[in-house]
Amino acid sequence: MASEAEFLDGYDPSAYERLTLAVDLVLLGLSGGSLAALLLERQAHPHAGRWALPGGLVGIDEPLEAAAARVLRDKAGLTQAHLEQLYTFGGLDRDPRMRIVSVAYLALLSERAFAEALAGGSGLVAATLDVPWAGEAGGPVTARAAGGAPLPLAFDHAEILALAVLRLRGKLDYSEVGFALLPEHFTLRQLQDVHEAILGAPLNKPAFRRRMLDRGWLSATGLREAGTSFRPAELYRFQRPR
The missing domain is CATH 1.10.10.10 (Winged helix-like DNA-binding domain superfamily/Winged helix DNA-binding domain)
Structure with a gap:
């Protein structure tokens, strides 16, 4: 039997199909007394003109937490926020380009941090979340612009937002x-x-x-x-x- 070193020397990773890994950030705060998320309008295909959570692909040698912190800094202009892993989304058809698995992170922002992100010049907008279900029933949510019009969301980001609200409601009564x-x-x-x-x-x-x-x-x-x-x-x- 070959040693582990010999096995690794002969191992061919190209023999297997690869997938791409991404991170998406659910940045939640209050806007006008309502729960709101920070979104970006996509400027390129796919889903050009739709609204998305700030996110990005993970580098081959980049830890997940470092990728999330990079996206937080580059797209929200924030250097500090408590990022908590929310869930991993890996639907086969979630992205039409290729198989992309996304690790979603949840961050709760104070009024000051929320305002700093909006003023950072990166194009983020505050979208009020319309949650039509009570308690922890779960279900879809709608993101609305300042005037109340629904914003079309890219990819599976409506599902990510819904799970973020569900997680937040579930933890509200027993945590900080x-x-x-x-x-x-x-x-x-x-x-x-x-x-x-x-x-x-x-x-x-x-x-x-x-x-x-x-x-x-x-x-x-x-x-x-x-x-x-x-x-x-x-x-x-x-x-x-x-």
């Missing part, structure tokens, strides 16, 4: 994901706005605030919001559970 959309200091009203935007449904104000305070996730800052004509609300910060 909702706080990623908030500034460092926030009011309880802002926190509830985030939860309602993600869930797509109104929440009972007293019950929500009691639940959030009882969890021990919030730390009072002793500060109050500025620039309001009403009684300024108290500001909190996220306190990581021990």
Whole structure:
């Protein structure tokens, strides 16, 4: 029996068909009080004129995380964001050019980071997500432009967005994901706005605030919001559970 070194010396990778690997980024934030994703209009075929998640092909010697960070930097102008692998999409007909498998990453952006990406000059737009299903039922979503018109999406990016919303809703009640959309200091009203935007449904104000305070996730800052004509609300910060 040949040694492993001898086996590798004689191994011919060209004897097998190859596929191409890509990464796509689901960059979510709030726009006008609604959950929104950052999209780019495709300028070239296939799907020219349709809207897509920022993404790119993975280099042959490039780790997945490095490829995702590169796309984040080059197409969103952001150097920092928590990128979490969402799912791997490998439908046979997802791209008409060739067999391309995409690893989708989810990133939740604060209002400031969301605005920085939009102002970066890369052509990103904020598309509001219309989610017609309640809770964690799952299903298609529609991306809408500022005027409310639906944006035609490229490839299987509607499916990717739908899974991102499903993942976010599933983690909202037991994890800290909702706080990623908030500034460092926030009011309880802002926190509830985030939860309602993600869930797509109104929440009972007293019950929500009691639940959030009882969890021990919030730390009072002793500060109050500025620039309001009403009684300024108290500001909190996220306190990581021990």
